[in-house]
Amino acid sequence: MGRHRRPLFIVGFLIAPVTLYVVFVISPYLQAFQIALTNWRGISANPEYIGFENFARLVDDEVFWEAVRHHGVLLLALPLLTISIALVFAFLLNLGGGVRGGVMSGIWGSKFYRVVFFFPQVLAVAVVGVLFQAIYRPDDSGVLNGALIRLGLEPVGWLTEPSLAFWSILAVMVWQAVGFYVVLFSAGMAAIPGDVFEAAALDGAGRFRLFFSVTLPLLWDTLQVGWVYLGIAAFDGFALVQVLSVDRGGPENATTVLPLEIWKTAFSYTKFGYASAMGVALFFMTITFAALTLRVSRRERIEY
Amino acid sequence: MASIVLSNVDKIYAGGVKAVNDLNLEIKDGEFMVLVGPSGCGKSTALRMIAGLEDISGGEIAIGEKVVNHLPPKDRDIAMVFQNYALYPHMTVEENLAFGLKLRKMPKPEIQKRVNEAAKMLGLDQYLKRKPAALSGGQRQRVAMGRAIVREPQAFLMDEPLSNLDAKLRVSMRASLNTLHERLGVTTVYVTHDQVEAMTLGDRVCVLRDGLLQQVDTPQNLFDKPVNLFVAGFMGSPSMNFVTADLVRTDGGGAAVTFADISLPVPESTFTEKAGLDAYIGKQLILGIRPSDFEDAAAANGHSGTTGWARIPARAEVTEELGSEINVLFLIDAPPVEHKDTVAAKDADEDEETIPLAGDKSLWTSRVNARSHVRPGQNIELIVDTHNLHFFDSVSGLAIGHPANAGR
Numbered sequence: 199m200g201r202h203r204r205p206l207f208i209v210g211f212l213i214a215p216v217t218l219y220v221v222f223v224i225s226p227y228l229q230a231f232q233i234a235l236t237n238w239r240g241i242s243a244n245p246e247y248i249g250f251e252n253f254a255r256l257v258d259d260e261v262f263w264e265a266v267r268h269h270g271v272l273l274l275a276l277p278l279l280t281i282s283i284a285l286v287f288a289f290l291l292n293l294g295g296g297v298r299g300g301v302m303s304g305i306w307g308s309k310f311y312r313v314v315f316f317f318p319q320v321l322a323v324a325v326v327g328v329l330f331q332a333i334y335r336p337d338d339s340g341v342l343n344g345a346l347i348r349l350g351l352e353p354v355g356w357l358t359e360p361s362l363a364f365w366s367i368l369a370v371m372v373w374q375a376v377g378f379y380v381v382l383f384s385a386g387m388a389a390i391p392g393d394v395f396e397a398a399a400l401d402g403a404g405r406f407r408l409f410f411s412v413t414l415p416l417l418w419d420t421l422q423v424g425w426v427y428l429g430i431a432a433f434d435g436f437a438l439v440q441v442l443s444v445d446r447g448g449p450e451n452a453t454t455v456l457p458l459e460i461w462k463t464a465f466s467y468t469k470f471g472y473a474s475a476m477g478v479a480l481f482f483m484t485i486t487f488a489a490l491t492l493r494v495s496r497r498e499r500i501e502y
Numbered sequence: 503m504a505s506i507v508l509s510n511v512d513k514i515y516a517g518g519v520k521a522v523n524d525l526n527l528e529i530k531d532g533e534f535m536v537l538v539g540p541s542g543c544g545k546s547t548a549l550r551m552i553a554g555l556e557d558i559s560g561g562e563i564a565i566g567e568k569v570v571n572h573l574p575p576k577d578r579d580i581a582m583v584f585q586n587y588a589l590y591p592h593m594t595v596e597e598n599l600a601f602g603l604k605l606r607k608m609p610k611p612e613i614q615k616r617v618n619e620a621a622k623m624l625g626l627d628q629y630l631k632r633k634p635a636a637l638s639g640g641q642r643q644r645v646a647m648g649r650a651i652v653r654e655p656q657a658f659l660m661d662e663p664l665s666n667l668d669a670k671l672r673v674s675m676r677a678s679l680n681t682l683h684e685r686l687g688v689t690t691v692y693v694t695h696d697q698v699e700a701m702t703l704g705d706r707v708c709v710l711r712d713g714l715l716q717q718v719d720t721p722q723n724l725f726d727k728p729v730n731l732f733v734a735g736f737m738g739s740p741s742m743n744f745v746t747a748d749l750v751r752t753d754g755g756g757a758a759v760t761f762a763d764i765s766l767p768v769p770e771s772t773f774t775e776k777a778g779l780d781a782y783i784g785k786q787l788i789l790g791i792r793p794s795d796f797e798d799a800a801a802a803n804g805h806s807g808t809t810g811w812a813r814i815p816a817r818a819e820v821t822e823e824l825g826s827e828i829n830v831l832f833l834i835d836a837p838p839v840e841h842k843d844t845v846a847a848k849d850a851d852e853d854e855e856t857i858p859l860a861g862d863k864s865l866w867t868s869r870v871n872a873r874s875h876v877r878p879g880q881n882i883e884l885i886v887d888t889h890n891l892h893f894f895d896s897v898s899g900l901a902i903g904h905p906a907n908a909g910r
Binding site for chain 2: 391393394396397398399400401402403404407411412415416418
């Protein structure tokens with residue numbers, strides 16, 4: 199290949215993805231920035247520029263801050279719960295059974311559980327929402343309340359109790375995500391040489407020690423990947439809240455999230471300018487999170 | 503320190519594969535025992551059963567007179583060195599060494615003392631704060647050794663610990679292993695596929711094949727008195743030359759083995775040493791000659807006259823000059839021995855046959871003194887030390903007259 203043809207070659211490869219990215223990602227973002235400075239209501243051909251008024255209104259918007267607070271909680275709780283549960287499951291599935299037949303293996307029946315854990319992952323979010331509506335139903339036809347009533351207890355308003363609704367939905371998010379991370383961490387554990395575990399077993403490590411002193415540190419890289427994925431997922435939650443919550447984000451905005459607020463503001467209240475301002479705010483939150491995790495989680499790579 | 507006794511130990515994998523078959527082995531207190539054999543012979547499985555990393559399908563393993571069949575690895579008080587070292591990559595050398603002691607709730611000062619002692623012994627002092635990734639292969643190997651040493655266990659188990667090192671380092675590590683064993687005197691079981699390692703390290707060597715014990719003896723005895731064709735072919739490098747030969751009475755009243763157009767006299771002393779050999783007179787057997795029992799007649803004038811040395815004229819096909827010695831490869835006008843034992847031993851050997859064999863000829867190797875200066879294509883007169891001929895039954899492959907084979 200001639201020297202002058204090298205750039206041509208690179209451009210040839212880049213042109214399609216860059217075009218797609220610019221048209222469908224960059225340009226909508228830029229447009230959102232632009233619309234955020236207007237009072238556009240979706241009809242006018244020449245929306246009026248109102249400067250940073252939309253952003254000023256955001257500062258005093260209670261619902262907006264409620265949604266942001268939810269993202270804050272999600273950002274902490276979703277990765278923490280999902281990763282902890284997935285780690286325990288992955289450990290039991292892959293290493294919990296100790297050495298059997300010369301290789302580390304999982305507890306009895308681990309092949310079956312592997313399939314069961316991954317099952318939620320293959321369900322569409324809307325299906326999961328409908329499924330859990332049935333589980334959380336307030337009367338005795340709900341799976342949980344039916345059981346409670348039969349035990350002679352008061353039924354619980356899983357989705358109608360403002361203090362509980364958010365956690366009910368968080369539980370569904372965790373339930374749905376765990377399977378994927380079990381698979382991810384299983385792959386990570388499979389990459390750790392088996393003789394390291396054997397050496398630890400000979401050194402006197404029990405299951406507990408094996409997990410905390412050997413498995414966990416060696417899985418750190420995979421764990422970080424999981425944390426970033428889940429952190430980004432914590433800025434979403436639109437579909438599940440939309441399907442599952444009462445009054446879309448209710449009761450009393452107790453379960454609302456930013457994407458849902460943006461959607462409502464834009465398409466229900468037709469305040470596109472204001473919705474775009476929220477979108478811009480969400481964009482900066484996501485970017486900040488991504489930049490922070492990349493900085494904080496930088497750590498020396500483990501080599502075997 | 504303790505002895506390790508394996509009695510009738512079996513290992514049967516799912517699917518009925520018998521990896522270890524009725525193994526009986528007594529490793530004495532403080533002994534350096536090497537398990538050697540081609541890959542798949544069950545040597546690693548046997549070691550891992552002693553360690554407790556594999557279940558025992560049958561029989562009994564005792565460490566220090568305590569049956570350990572159902573004890574988990576950590577309660578067997580043994581330390582193992584793995585082929586890939588199995589260091590904890592996220593810990594420094596110091597933490598790697600201390601990990602096992604920490605888990606055993608040893609007081610801090612004692613841990614520090616033992617770690618420092620081991621580090622000094624292995625020359626690891628200046629690397630204590632490093633992670634394994636920042637160490638060379640030889641250093642990692644020493645850390646793996648150190649991790650075993652600090653534990654001060656009843657026995658060391660080593661699973662091909664030197665096989666990932668380059669040739670030169672392997673030789674020097676072999677020497678340090680020897681001195682280390684002398685200094686610590688801990689019972690050691692060492693697994694290797696390399697018969698040179700086995701010969702140089704072992705107080706005794708145990709040769710395994712297909713899960714069956716072949717022979718346990720000192721390295722020299724294995725070399726001089728192999729119990730069967732497999733051991734004869736496996737131990738020693740270059741490996742022993744074999745040919746199917748006839749044992750006959752000569753006119754003079756003596757005996758000789760004949761093959762191709764060669765006849766080698768068999769000294770009378772051989773018949774007294776190898777009981778039962780005279781029963782083979784007039785029959786076929788397999789003759790084995792070590793390459794080192796050859797010499798170049800021209801370069802070794804002194805020997806040629808004395809009794810017990812016979813001459814074989816040969817044409818050097820290939821010569822391998824090793825500096826102090828020359829391996830001379832030559833053809834014998836007799837078909838190669840196709841016994842299951844020699845084939846198995848050959849597969850395990852690393853050097854491949856260099857020339858495609860022309861018809862029914864077998865390629866023999868002789869090791870002669872470098873003074874010989876023989877070049878490929880030259881004719882050479884080789885002399886053979888007929889006192890060191892090895893005879894094997896052509897059906898069973900057992901060494902004729904070996905005490906272990908009496909009555910078999």
